[in-house]
Amino acid sequence: MDAPTSKPEQNAADAFLQGGASLRNASGPYFGSYGGRWMPESLIAALDEVQDTFEKAKADPEFIAQLNDLNKNYSGRPSLLTEAKRFSQHAGGARIFLKREDLNHTGSHKINNVLGQALLAKRMGKTRVIAETGAGQHGVASATAAALLGLECVVYMGAEDCRRQALNVARMQLLGATVVPVTNGSQTLKDAINDALRDWVTNVENTHYLLGTAAGAHPFPAMVRFFHEVIGEEARAQILEQTGKLPDAVCACIGGGSNAIGLFHAFLDDSSVKIYGFEAGGDGVETGRHAAAITLGRPGVLHGARSYLMQDEDGQTVESHSISAGLDYPSVGPEHSYLADIGRVSCTPTSPISAASATNPSRTPKRWTRSGSCAALKASCPPSSLPTPWPAPSRWASALPKARQTPRRSRSS
Amino acid sequence: MDAPTSKPEQNAADAFLQGGASLRNASGPYFGSYGGRWMPESLIAALDEVQDTFEKAKADPEFIAQLNDLNKNYSGRPSLLTEAKRFSQHAGGARIFLKREDLNHTGSHKINNVLGQALLAKRMGKTRVIAETGAGQHGVASATAAALLGLECVVYMGAEDCRRQALNVARMQLLGATVVPVTNGSQTLKDAINDALRDWVTNVENTHYLLGTAAGAHPFPAMVRFFHEVIGEEARAQILEQTGKLPDAVCACIGGGSNAIGLFHAFLDDSSVKIYGFEAGGDGVETGRHAAAITLGRPGVLHGARSYLMQDEDGQTVESHSISAGLDYPSVGPEHSYLADIGRVSCTPTSPISAASATNPSRTPKRWTRSGSCAALKASCPPSSLPTPWPAPSRWASALPKARQTPRRSRSS
Amino acid sequence: MSENTASKAAAAIDRAKAEGRAALIGYLPAGYPDVQASIDAGIALARNGADLIEIGIPYSDPVMDGPVIQAATTEAIANGFRVASVFDVVAGITAVTDAAVLVMTYWNPVMRMGVDEFSRRLAEAGGAGLITPDLIPDEAAEWIEASDKYGLDRVFLVAPSSTPERLEMTVKASRGFVYAVSIMGITGTRQAVSGSAEKLVADTHAAGAERVCVGLGVSTPEHVREIAAYADGVIVGSALVAAVRDGGVDAVGKLTKDLSAGLRREPAQA
């Protein structure tokens, strides 16, 4: 990672927030020039149905009550905000708090989104849900929600991931789900999504595609964020209660970006709070074997959204690599691309070697093992440039400020 | 499993409870004729120190406040009591609730005991804790508490268990613990305890042995139970809140019996509440490859307590077998032996085949994967006989009623 | 539907219509098994009865494709296929045949090259336009601008799930023809043609489309005959790719001849 050569006086996000505007509750389909629906026509009606059902449900006190009840009595929310005192000592005194999404039922933040979408699937009268999974966490959560609500469940999982996360395959099967190993391409998350989309387009009549991260076509990024916002809302209230003030910084790992956007959302308008996203550095960004889409990708479309994307000169997707199966995704949710472009979120790739050597010459390996459990590393990446120009689509008006036109990023992967 | 041939009119526990007495808060060292300290003299001083420290701490509001704070803000207590509605439907309508100890930090009930004992270790000025582990759950919990409180941690784990629970080995190591694979004997939990005892007797000066279940020499059974009583206390309050009445029955799996005694304790004096313990049936009790110590063992001493024990005619311990590494123990906590003898707890071995065929001719495999997550199977084992005669030790007076003398159980393993 | 008289696709379909038959549209992936072989296969298509040729760009994430096309395009990429070669394939076919040659592509490779540059080069190569399986008109502002600039056809897709409003909007945005997917699903050979196709074609015509062609799962002369009865063109993909795979250029020519036998309109069956 290069050191920042100069710091801009004020970035777009600061200017925007100081104008009294809000970065919260962006409704999609666009986040700046990102997002949208780069999807086959066959699925547009289904996406419209999801969007419509989601919007009605959001406004329906009964749905919200049902969701809150499941969050509280089924997932175990609120999740703890635990101060890592010994880590603080180790890190020179900064108080560090971990938002414990791993304590939710099924073991990750994934359940928040899954319960919300599974309830929507029932509302739409669907009898079957499909899901992609990388680490298996989203698959386990999906299989769980399906078992809870009596839905058939099929989970697509890269054959390579099935192997490295065999325990989660067994859990899904125990929960009654069918796990389909995907042998195409890199045999990881991206290819599982491809096969899930192929299933969806074929079975959309009775099937909801329970996408597991804040990516994909509209309304998924905004909808998945909505179901995860509880993370940040709780964390913000908890940190105020425990410390009496807002944190200096919040940070999260970014695969597709669902745990991160859920956490960040509550703090987006708190301009004093720095926000850091950590992408999977894999074997090290210099090796090309990583999953640092925002840091090293360039805008493109994959799985329905325009966003930062690891791609070659031909626009072919570059296979991602991560020591964490859950972060092994070559793109990222579109709202993250936007927030990085306007400078609200600083993104840094993290890998066992580079993370350690950036902060600590002793090269202690650091690994992402839990959502939201990450160090508030002080180093940030070079300031992100502003959005690339993009035709303003006519159909939907963007809920977010128009980006200034600036030169295209020079980096490409 | 044979069907009960006749039901005794009234068992000893009923008679006892109806006399207005209590089965709760038995302080040890004896539970009827079980328990005690069948231990090398070298360790007696250490056991006395633990007992003394534990008793003072129990009476110290500051200690209790510290423990409650960790339970709430570190473990995430109270854990949920989740109704399994779809399971209820499947089981013919009985309402079934799961006490969700798996949602605690580190993923099992083990953390309750570990935090309590680790605080005691600090009080005793010990700088090192050792632990045995089977499934690895207790080892992970111990490594976690040690990291939290700044104690050195060494975990003994059967080599066979290291292999089948490799993920937990990695977790312990990540937490800074040293994991010692034990290659003696059956290479499982029992042998790990042997090696932990050898370590303790050698390093007792600076080391506390953080025993992971409600077994072993006094004060461990009563102390470990005390730290787990929160399970039953919460569950009792939660079920009253959710249903307005006490449950018909409570049940838990029994390895050493810590999750079970923690749950059962709150209900021991509620004579309307039936209590079931499920032991690991392994390949089926008829094969001899199981871990059903109460159902098929006979009293003996192992690891410091007199209790039901799987042993051959020579008093050699018989190797236990369980599809669940955490239940793979050939004995059981002494309070369970007593409660089974007086008829307060009904114990049944459960294995994939026998559990399923006992309740459901379709032979769906049933497995224990989570503490406290078990079906309230209606079938109970033959009524337990009453305690075998045993010389009342002079040094300690038993806190529990004297058992009537009855013929020795005819079964032996 | 923009009635640009310069539409090569429209012209090809109209020529077939003038012959009292539906048009045959054959799909082949560029660079499969290599660039020259795909040119030869395209020429064989044209010489044996295809009126339009659809050249697919092999792409890493072909979510609308079934196993036959996935396998072929994966192999093409593994053999070193580069996106810019698609222009060579188009030029190679248009140089020696009259067939209208469209490129069918997922959108990211076009975006990566730049929509304007891609369009310019396609037009220079003699291409007719683009079929865009994952681009809907809602997101197509840049493409609409570039295709107008370079006189290229814009073939958007309609599906059995499309609402009347979307049919109308898509028809308006299209030029050349509208691609009606016969079935909810992905490419691949199927036993029978879905019953929903005929209704979709009628609805799309009713929404204002002059030319509606049907594809997805069409693989036998019987399928062709059935669809030719109500559609302006019939699109065959996986069956032709399997022919390349199993028998090379000769097999493509033979299958195309067989398929084209079904094109002539027969009286509608009772």
Next chain:
Amino acid sequence: MSENTASKAAAAIDRAKAEGRAALIGYLPAGYPDVQASIDAGIALARNGADLIEIGIPYSDPVMDGPVIQAATTEAIANGFRVASVFDVVAGITAVTDAAVLVMTYWNPVMRMGVDEFSRRLAEAGGAGLITPDLIPDEAAEWIEASDKYGLDRVFLVAPSSTPERLEMTVKASRGFVYAVSIMGITGTRQAVSGSAEKLVADTHAAGAERVCVGLGVSTPEHVREIAAYADGVIVGSALVAAVRDGGVDAVGKLTKDLSAGLRREPAQA
């Protein structure tokens, strides 16, 4: 300490004392490598200078034993050793030697046979009594009763960690001698004898014990010499077991001879 004149262990120690030396107590596991071989090794012990012989019962969970004894007893069990054979071993040795033969055993095998029955059979075999590493007097009511009934010695252990109260209680409950563990730990050969042993012996004597023998980690003639200076007997285990393992009966005889050379009391070193 019960001063039963019938104590065979006390008598053996007193005989050594009368010769102006400490007694040598050698440990061997019954049935290692088989029953007859363990009898032969016991006889070799007695003939080469051991005053008392400790026959261990191989047990599945020997928590007080280090690797040498664990390996030997595990092998004995694997070779089919049955607990009742220990009486054959005791009888086999007492039949041909004068040595007092004690059985050292973890408690569960005794409990399993029945404490009374075990005691009766041990007495019948000519055994002197039991050394009980995991039985403390607090739990020993039944054993105290049976040993009184059959006139057997009760050798309990004291440790550096024992409190004065426990020393006194244990001394009172013992008969024959008191076993002082030289170190906090398990069996096995060690480089040096722990400094805590001498103090423990003094304290145990002060608590009323007439005979205190020291064991755990004693393996060389130098260790023996050092301990013989202050204790009534010296107990050697792992070193003898290793001798059986590596050299059989002859090696046991030779090592015993070497060890017994250190028994004679020398003037205390300044």
